[in-house]
Amino acid sequence: MAVPKSVLDPLAGVRLNGPTEGFADVLTPAALGFVADLHRRFDGRRLALLAERVARQLRYDAGELPDFRPDTRAIREGDWSVAPIPAALQDRRVEITGPVERKMIINALNSGAKVFMADFEDSSAPTWANQVDGQRNLRDAVNGSIEFTSAEGKHYAVVDDPAVLVVRPRGWHLPERHVEVDGDVLAGALLDFGLFAFHNAKALQARDRGPYFYLPKLQSMEEAALWDDVMAYAEDALELPHGCMKATVLIETLPAVFQMHEILHALRTRIVGLNCGRWDYIFSYLKTFRAHADRLLPERGQVVMTVPFLKAYSELLIHTCHRRGAFAMGGMAAQIPIRGDDEANEAAMAKVRADKLREVTAGHDGTWVAHPALVPIAQAIFDEHMPTPNQLHVTRDDVIARRDALIAPAMGTVTRAGFDNNVEVCLRYTAAWLDGLGCVPIHNLMEDAATAEIARAQLWQWLHHGPVEFSDHALINFALFDQVLAAHTHRLRESKHPGAARATQAATLISALTHASELRDFLTLPAYEHLV
Structure with missing residues (x-):
């Protein structure tokens, strides 16, 4: 039988539309061949699942409401557990997130957090240089050679016992236009996952450090099962033990909250936990109900985790995870230190403490922060109220899964200041993103794509489902x-x-999206066409 050309030439059918100068050590023929193989085996399923998202949203637009699936009742009611959690991930009380920029990686690894989530997604603008250089930065972090010297001469290097590395690839919906395979544009998720796994999986597995991944934007168990198959194939292709690749799934879409048992089950040999991706979850609520004028939300500052639909979501996540032996991770504290104003800074940090206290007393096993200065604040709260490495013993059997509680609209108002802030955040974040920056400090909050999406979606709904009144x-x-x-x-x-x-x-982009008769699924998709 003839040997396929792709085996003899790993670059057969692969076309790079981005510059390769300076990236030869990352974009090796073998690495690109591995990524191309992932595309050929799995991209058809990815596209079919994206088409199912479109069909599902059209049903919601026509009046259908999200609900638990009748065809998967046996999974929800069955007696099963996920695989044992690795020792390196048993204590995740504080996790820090950030883009894959070199200095930020070092600072995050040195922050004192238990886990660093290196983000190719919402806090990164996916320029070709950002994505490929980020892979080099992570490879150097894994092999222990990462260091950085600033223009001012300050030297950065990783300390002993750094945070455990977890990588978030892009969501299934995002393309990577700089790579084509057999004439088709590659999925950003497969590039991010494939390059990282190819270059680092063996070294991490040898040290019992995974590799570990955070999986974003999933809407269904079938999308989780696709990731499971991608990882299983990668383990075989890279000659790794089956199940060594572990995953934490962000529950950050409204459809996914109704399939948490099913998502855990689809990934049961490798899943470690679920995370309350609160900002994207609020955005998904807005997007899911884009055609429902009776489900508008008040301004973003009033949509806090104590409003009924968010409280129900977070508590159901804890109950579901702990029933299956998985961790229930809390959400992001977006505050950053306010220099030069002690009173304002203390007020901001008080909000962080209150939020983390709510999470740990509810039963969460850990939480997220966006800035190293928040690590000791969050850690102190969890240390005081969670003396054990995690809270799997907190079963939250008082929680009942109710559809109506999970979709109840929040009450509140829209102030002129809230409207103005939405416009400003959406504009400033989009402009910075187009210039290659994926996380932007605005008014003492670290804004990323998720918070910009909330601002954009709220503006669209308030304007298209009017008349909406200010307070x-x-x-x-x-x-x-x-x-x-x-x-x-x-x-x-x-x-x-x-x-x-x-x-x-x-x-110009924000004006067009806001005036359009239909709310676009993602800001980053049309913006990607204009990215530097």
């Missing part, structure tokens, strides 16, 4: 939106904020 009873309308957007665009152009040079381009 002073004035109406929200497109004339006001255009005026506020123009004012912020001018201020951003004249400022020194990240993305100032892309202010006009970002404003």
Whole structure:
């Protein structure tokens, strides 16, 4: 039988549309061949699952409400558990997240957190240079050679006993236009996962460190099963023990909250836990109910984790995970230290403490922070209230899965300040993203794609499902939106904020998306066409 050409030439059918100079050590023929193999085996299923997302959303638009699946009742009611959790992940009380930029990786690994989630997704703008250089940075972190010297001469290196590394690839929906296989654009998820696994999996497995992954934006058990098959195939191809690749799934879409048992079951030989991805979850609520004028949410600052639908989501996640022997991770604290204003800083840190206290007393096994300065604050709360490595013993049998509680709209108002903040955050984040920066400090919060998506989706709903009133009873309308957007665009152009040079381009995109008759699924998809 003839040997396939791709076996003899791993680059057969592979086309790179991005520059390769300086990336030869990452974009090796063997690594690209491995990624191309993943594409050929799994991309058809990925595209079919994305088509199912579209069909599901159309049903929601027509009035259907999300609910638990009748065809998977046996999984939800069955007596089963996930595989044992590795020793390296038994204590995850504080996790820090950030993009795959070199200095940030070092600072995160040195932060004192138990886990560092290196993010190719919502806190990274997927320029070709960011994605490929990020792979090199992580390879150097894994092999112990990562270091960095700033322009001012400050040297950064990793300390002993750093945080455990977990990598988040892009979601199934995001393309990587710089790589084509047999004429088709590669999935960003397969590039991120494939390159990292190819270069690092054996070294990490030899040290009982996985490799470990965070999986974003899943909507169904079938999407989880696809990841399970991708990892199983990668383990075989890279000659690794089956099940050594472990995963934590972010429950950050409304459809997924109704399939948490099923997602755990689909990944039961390798899943470690589920995470309350709160910001994307709020965005998904908005997007799922984009056609439901009776389910508008108040301004973002009022949609906190104590509102009924978010409280029900987080508590059901704890109950589900602990029933199956998996960890229930809490959500992100987006606050960053406020320098020069002790009173404002203390007020911000008090919010962090209250949020982490809510999580640990509810039964969460750990939490997320976005800034190293928040690690000791979160750690102190969890140390005080969780003396054990985790809280698998907190079963939360008082929690009952109720569909209506999970989709109940939150009560509240829209203030002029809240409207203005949505416009500003959406504009400034999009401009910075177009300029290659994926996490942006705005008004003492670390904003990423998820929070920009909340701002965008809320603006669209308030304007298209009107008349919506401000708290002073004035109406929200497109004339006001255009005026506020123009004012912020001018201020951003004249400022020194990240993305100032892309202010006009970002404003044009946001205006088009907000005026469009249908809410687009993701800001980052049309923005990707304009990314530097």
